[in-house]
Amino acid sequence: MKTKEVLQNGIHDEIESKSLKNAAAISVSTIINKHMKRAIYLASLVGIGLLFNSCIGGYIATEPAYVEYSRPQQPSSLHIWIDGDWYWSNQSHTYVKRNGYWVQPRPNHTYVVGYWQTSPKGRYWKSGYWQRQGHQGRNRHR
Structure with a gap:
């Protein structure tokens, strides 16, 4: 009986550990995506600004x-x-x-x-x- 409990606790701990690792990986991925979107947005704005600046003139x-x-x-x-x-x-x-x-x-x-x-x-x-x-x-x- 004790071995059954030990096995159940071990499996439960393993599942919980994997869930936490997956959650951490998803969180890091979300943060990276958020920063990449922000960087792409800012680069686009700068590019558009430079384009219009070069068109303006004369x-x-x-x-x-x-x-x-x-x-x-x-x-x-x-x-x-x-x-x-x-x-x-x-x-x-x-x-x-x-x-x-x-x-x-x-x-x-x-x-x-x-x-x-x-x-x-x-x-x-x-x-x-x-x-x-x-x-x-x-x-x-x-």
Whole structure:
């Protein structure tokens, strides 16, 4: 009878010990999962912030200084001069000047010259573009 009780107590202790070990393992696993979720969430927020920060840009307080340069010779009387414009550099976070160039006009199009636009965030460059004739536009090329 005593051996039966000893065996039952031994089995009971073993089951209880395994349950405690499993509970501890589950608890540690839960804590690790919780921290991993938090780390992934924070990394996602930082990544999204960096993405939007790199997309934002192009706004400045004052226009950059215009640098004079000489026009190259006109290739033919059919070519028109397109004034230089500005483009936003994500590396330096500044506007960089692009020199003008000679080009043959597109048929039935007029070139609309780029200009500095003012907004509540600051000033930004609106690039020039070719516009189909008959449409309204600003600053038409002469």
